[in-house]
Amino acid sequence: MAQLSLSAVRKAYDKHVVIPGADLEIADGEFVVFVGPSGCGKSTLLRMIAGLEEITGGDVRIDGQRINELGPADRGIAMVFQSYALYPHKDVYGNMAFALKHAGVDKAVIEERVSKAAAILGLEPLLKRRPKQLSGGQRQRVAIGRAIVRDPKIFLFDEPLSNLDAALRVQMRVEILRLHQRLKSTMIYVTHDQVEAMTLADRIVVLHGGRIEQVGTPMELYHHPANLFVAGFIGSPKMNILAGTVEAASADNATVRLAAGASISVPVGASPAPGAKVSFGVRPEHLAIADAASASITGTAQVVERLGGETLVHVELADGATLVVKTDGECLARVGDIVGVTAQGAHCHLFDEAGLCLPKAEKHVLAV
Numbered sequence: 150m151a152q153l154s155l156s157a158v159r160k161a162y163d164k165h166v167v168i169p170g171a172d173l174e175i176a177d178g179e180f181v182v183f184v185g186p187s188g189c190g191k192s193t194l195l196r197m198i199a200g201l202e203e204i205t206g207g208d209v210r211i212d213g214q215r216i217n218e219l220g221p222a223d224r225g226i227a228m229v230f231q232s233y234a235l236y237p238h239k240d241v242y243g244n245m246a247f248a249l250k251h252a253g254v255d256k257a258v259i260e261e262r263v264s265k266a267a268a269i270l271g272l273e274p275l276l277k278r279r280p281k282q283l284s285g286g287q288r289q290r291v292a293i294g295r296a297i298v299r300d301p302k303i304f305l306f307d308e309p310l311s312n313l314d315a316a317l318r319v320q321m322r323v324e325i326l327r328l329h330q331r332l333k334s335t336m337i338y339v340t341h342d343q344v345e346a347m348t349l350a351d352r353i354v355v356l357h358g359g360r361i362e363q364v365g366t367p368m369e370l371y372h373h374p375a376n377l378f379v380a381g382f383i384g385s386p387k388m389n390i391l392a393g394t395v396e397a398a399s400a401d402n403a404t405v406r407l408a409a410g411a412s413i414s415v416p417v418g419a420s421p422a423p424g425a426k427v428s429f430g431v432r433p434e435h436l437a438i439a440d441a442a443s444a445s446i447t448g449t450a451q452v453v454e455r456l457g458g459e460t461l462v463h464v465e466l467a468d469g470a471t472l473v474v475k476t477d478g479e480c481l482a483r484v485g486d487i488v489g490v491t492a493q494g495a496h497c498h499l500f501d502e503a504g505l506c507l508p509k510a511e512k513h514v515l516a517v
């Protein structure tokens with residue numbers, strides 16, 4: 150059992166406030182991913198949980214016990230970093246056994262734990278090799294093995310896959326998911342890669358400038374982003390955002406005139422005031438290319454990216470704004486074509502001037 154709770158956790162370096170106050174509850178066995186752009190405070194928050202960084206204010210609790218003043222070794226936490234920092238002169242076995250030997254653990258227990266971790270990670274044939282005789286992926290597996298043998302209550306990962314090439318990252322991602330399914334430990338994983346966050350997390354914590362912008366399951370964040378920052382950060386290609394003005398609104402719908410001229414109906418439940426400035430958001434996959442004569446949005450195909458299974462069409466509108474449309478691989482659009490664009494209303498969003506997403510009309514809230 151390892152439940153983690155952060156309340157008003159704050160970090161400042163002298164007068165420079167990096168994290169003004171973070172509140173977060175992580176359930177036992179949960180896989181939580183901290184995601185956000187470089188410098189947003191992901192590592193700082195993780196290192197405060199690990200005990201590697203002093204906590205300026207607030208409380209960190211594990212299973213209800215305040216651990217602010219406990220040393221890293223006494224928290225029952227193991228951390229895996231981007232740089233694996235293995236001992237070059239020790240073999241794989243020696244690297245995995247080191248912390249346990251240092252703690253005076255019985256030799257038979259060390260052997261049992263190292264062989265179990267090696268079996269989980271497929272390292273058995275490599276136990277006698279030195280780090281320089283291993284590939285990057287194998288080294289990172291040894292670093293994870295070092296964490297497993299300590300049998301921690303909580304695993305912390307800080308961008309563990311960033312040094313690996315793209316194909317290996319995908320493979321290791323699957324391995325980490327399997328590891329979580331097998332160990333069922335509480336895990337917190339830091340990344341700036343939203344695809345990694347979406348694929349690994351039970352819940353994602355989106356950080357921006359030291360603040361938690363939103364916490365939710367991957368699909369909650371995808372379908373119901375709280376604000377423009379989360380909307381733009383989660384999803385690839387990015388959500389299209391266009392400037393618009395509310396023309397009319399009812400209890401479950403708003404009609405918005407886009408700066409490019411077209412009017413579009415969005416099922417929001419907040420009844421924004423006519424004349425209000427809003428941002429209209431829709432993901433490329435919720436748009437389709439249509440006949441220019443019948444669609445309310447029209448523009449010129451400026452770029453056509455053919456990815457094989459799908460095509461991304463960049464459509465320039467009358468006001469110079471661009472909409473990216475994700476469509477099927479066989480799409481016939483060519484650069485220079487005048488095309489129509491249609492949007493799936495239920496997947497459209499409106500954001501107010503402060504960047505907050507207006508709530509959807511109840512019948513359009515997607516179950517996620």
Ligand SMILES: Nc1ncnc2c1ncn2[C@@H]1O[C@H](COP(=O)(O)OP(=O)(O)OP(=O)(O)O)[C@@H](O)[C@H]1O
Nearest residue numbers: 162165167185186187188189190191192193194341
């Ligand atoms: N020792 C320090 N003194 C002053 N500021 C620091 C110190 N360490 C980190 N910071 C600042 O704290 C902020 C958060 O840094 P942090 O390393 O947590 O970011 P991050 O989200 O992990 O970024 P990245 O994705 O680049 O690893 C940054 O603005 C950084 O400059």
Ligand SMILES: [Mg+2]
Nearest residue numbers: 191192193307
């Ligand atoms: Mg970092």
